[in-house]
Amino acid sequence: MTLTIPTVLTLFRIVLIPVMVLVFYAPLEHARLWAALVFTVGALTDWLDGWIARRWNMYSAFGAFLDPVADKLAVTAALFIVVQREPTPWLALLSAIIVGREITISALREWMAGIGARGLVAVAWVGKIKTIVQMVAIVGLLIGPTLPLGSRLPPLPAQWIGEWLLALAAALTLWSGFDYLRAAWPSLAREGRP
Numbered sequence: 250m251t252l253t254i255p256t257v258l259t260l261f262r263i264v265l266i267p268v269m270v271l272v273f274y275a276p277l278e279h280a281r282l283w284a285a286l287v288f289t290v291g292a293l294t295d296w297l298d299g300w301i302a303r304r305w306n307m308y309s310a311f312g313a314f315l316d317p318v319a320d321k322l323a324v325t326a327a328l329f330i331v332v333q334r335e336p337t338p339w340l341a342l343l344s345a346i347i348v349g350r351e352i353t354i355s356a357l358r359e360w361m362a363g364i365g366a367r368g369l370v371a372v373a374w375v376g377k378i379k380t381i382v383q384m385v386a387i388v389g390l391l392i393g394p395t396l397p398l399g400s401r402l403p404p405l406p407a408q409w410i411g412e413w414l415l416a417l418a419a420a421l422t423l424w425s426g427f428d429y430l431r432a433a434w435p436s437l438a439r440e441g442r443p
Contacts, residue, residue: 254305255298256312262298262319265291266326273330273391284330285391291323292384321351324383331390340390340412346419347383350426357433364436373428379421386414 252260265287273284298316302308328344389411395404430437 251309253302253307253309253312255302255307256309256315258294258298258301259312259315259319262291262294263315263322265294266323269323269391270326270330273334281391281393282396285388288323288327288384288391289388291319292388295320317355320380321355324348324351324387327387327391331387334393335390335408340415343412343415343419347415347422350422354426354429357429361433361436373425375421375428376425379418379425382414382421383418386411386418389414 269284269287269291272280272287274280275283277283295316298312302312325348328348332340332344389407392407392411394406394408396407397404
């Protein structure tokens, strides 16, 4: 198997996950900001590997499998450490909605592929918007309570912004998850063996 540039970038994104976790808990000045930066680099490589794959037709079966796995691992790990650091019912509920939807839709896609109907659960525009909002929310939550913007500006309430964007991401998660389930429902509701 030849590794394409997009697949190497995806593997790099997976390697960044434990780096993000270790940096988040490291006894460093601005550790949370550094962890947010690591997560942001991972999110940008997600965009970059997709752009390279489309631009130069560098698709591979392994890359197609690995890309969504890397996304889900990064988001789940980030949400776990954020909830561990800020264990509020609100953050736990929003994170559970997002992670639960990811597990459900992954299982749905696998099942639909098994019956030859994977095209019915393709990524829709609301899923893409959800991903962007979710990534920005996680960056804010990783940064923590506030982000200093210099001596002339008040600090940015990163945690507050992150929580409200995560609420929006959770709502979009439910919407896109409902769309996937609705598209797959005729296959799911069929009696007998698929």
